[in-house]
Amino acid sequence: MTSRLHSLLRRVCTDDLWHSIVHPTLADLQHEEQCASSRVRALLAFVAACWGLFKAVSIYGLTLMARDSRQALPSLAIRFLVALFTITFLLAAPYYFSARRIPVVAHALLIPATLTAALPVAVFLAVLLHASARRDCGIHLLRAVLPLALATAVAALVMWMWIVPSSNQAFRVFVYNSLSGQSISSNQLPGGWNERSWTELRSIAADPTHAQAGQARGALRRRYVWSAVTFFAGLIAIPFGLILGRLRGNSRN
Amino acid sequence: MRGTPRLSEKERIVLELLIHASGSKYGLQLVDASRGRLKRGTVYVTLGRMEQKGLIESEQEPAPAGQGGLPRRLYRATGHGIRVLQVYDDMARALAGGREWVMDAQ
Numbered sequence: 001m002t003s004r005l006h007s008l009l010r011r012v013c014t015d016d017l018w019h020s021i022v023h024p025t026l027a028d029l030q031h032e033e034q035c036a037s038s039r040v041r042a043l044l045a046f047v048a049a050c051w052g053l054f055k056a057v058s059i060y061g062l063t064l065m066a067r068d069s070r071q072a073l074p075s076l077a078i079r080f081l082v083a084l085f086t087i088t089f090l091l092a093a094p095y096y097f098s099a100r101r102i103p104v105v106a107h108a109l110l111i112p113a114t115l116t117a118a119l120p121v122a123v124f125l126a127v128l129l130h131a132s133a134r135r136d137c138g139i140h141l142l143r144a145v146l147p148l149a150l151a152t153a154v155a156a157l158v159m160w161m162w163i164v165p166s167s168n169q170a171f172r173v174f175v176y177n178s179l180s181g182q183s184i185s186s187n188q189l190p191g192g193w194n195e196r197s198w199t200e201l202r203s204i205a206a207d208p209t210h211a212q213a214g215q216a217r218g219a220l221r222r223r224y225v226w227s228a229v230t231f232f233a234g235l236i237a238i239p240f241g242l243i244l245g246r247l248r249g250n251s252r253n
Numbered sequence: 254m255r256g257t258p259r260l261s262e263k264e265r266i267v268l269e270l271l272i273h274a275s276g277s278k279y280g281l282q283l284v285d286a287s288r289g290r291l292k293r294g295t296v297y298v299t300l301g302r303m304e305q306k307g308l309i310e311s312e313q314e315p316a317p318a319g320q321g322g323l324p325r326r327l328y329r330a331t332g333h334g335i336r337v338l339q340v341y342d343d344m345a346r347a348l349a350g351g352r353e354w355v356m357d358a359q
Contacts, residue, residue: 006323020301025293027323028281034322048293055294063298 002030002046021056025049065143072130072144080126080148087118087125106178109171112163116226119156120233123149127234131241132248141238149234157227161198169195193219260308260341263299266290268308268330268338277312277327300328308334 006026013022029049036042091114096107127145169191177183193215196204204216260268270286271278280300284291291299303309311328330338 020304021297023323024280024297024300024326027325028279030322031279031325032281052293055292056297059295059298060301 002026002033005050017057017060021060022053025053025056061143065146068140068143069147072141073148075133076126076130076144076148079129080122080152083125083129084115084118084122087121088114091118106171106174109167109174112159112167116156116159116164119152119159120226120230123152123230124233124237127237128241128244131238132244141242142235145234145238149231152234153227153231156230157223160223160227165191165195165197198223260337261299263291263295264303264308265338265341267296267299267303267328268334271309271328271330272335272338277329279325279327283328303334304328307331308337 009022009026010018026049029045032045032049033042036045088111092107092111095110126148130145131141166186169186169189172191172195173184173186173189176189193201196216196219198220201216201220204210205213205220207213210216266287267283270283274286278286280296281293283300284293284296300309300311304311308331309328310331311326313324313326315324
């Protein structure tokens with residue numbers, strides 16, 4: 001078993017990982033197996049060594065991820081923020097300039113909804129520009145991009161589940177009050193699917209007797225998918241960025 | 254890197270074990286000798302980090318003759334590692350002495 005594991009891992013591990021962690025662990029494992037008094041003890045040693053190896057490789061991967069992220073994150077973050085600001089402005093500006101008489105507060109309440117579209121595009125553009133400008137190999141880039149993609153996906157999830165529903169509802173209340181000249185609260189105006197938070201949707205979806213349980217499940221699923229899109233936008237941008245970088249390099253030559 | 258050496262708890266345990274054993278040890282021997290303070294999953298990550306810091310050095314033992322086994326890696330403390338541990342021990346003693354002095358004064 002150990003020799004099979006050895007030949008498999010030798011193919012997939014980097015030299016550094018192999019020499020610092022995998023090789024010493026496998027050598028120790030082989031020694032333990034040779035010293036084991038029974039097959040059961042040898043099997044137990046194999047399981048313990050595999051678990052130890054898994055933990056060691058995970059820690060090693062996290063350490064590398066932290067190192068690569070520390071180096072790349074400032075450049076990625078600046079590109080991401082510039083892209084996010086630009087895209088949000090481009091999406092929100094036409095509405096603002098075409099309806100200047102509407103108070104700025106109403107426009108501001110629509111910005112969270114705009115951000116849900118701007119976030120995945122900004123992540124994609126930031127990673128694309130970063131990857132095309134640097135000469136890192138794929139794995140370094142992946143380790144640097146993963147934290148940004150994860151953080152933005154979490155931000156998108158929070159936007160979709162809580163911030164967008166409440167800002168949508170606040171916008172509706174604002175418009176209703178402005179048009180009717182009344183002053184009603186958010187609770188008095190019934191909201192649609194886009195104005196319901198994660199908590200409300202979950203409670204409807206969990207109730208099998210509720211007539212709209214299926215629709216609530218569908219709405220929740222859509223929001224999860226859109227949050228995941230933000231994460232995958234960062235990952236998908238890596239190969240495109242690398243190709244773009246290579247093309248730019250070729251055109252310079 | 255060697256200007257301000259930092260020693261984590263695990264690194265201190267590894268250095269103590271290597272120095273007091275007055276010789277080289279395998280990773281698994283360190284785990285056994287530490288009585289649960291070092292784990293299999295973290296010992297090689299710690300040893301790799303310490304090697305980068307220059308606190309320890311390692312060499313691969315010659316492959317056993319006639320057996321097709323993997324050669325094991327032996328670790329030993331460097332002079333720098335020994336000095337760093339001495340400084341940490343002195344510092345710990347000084348701090349403990351200072352604490353006693355303050356308690357006596359009170």
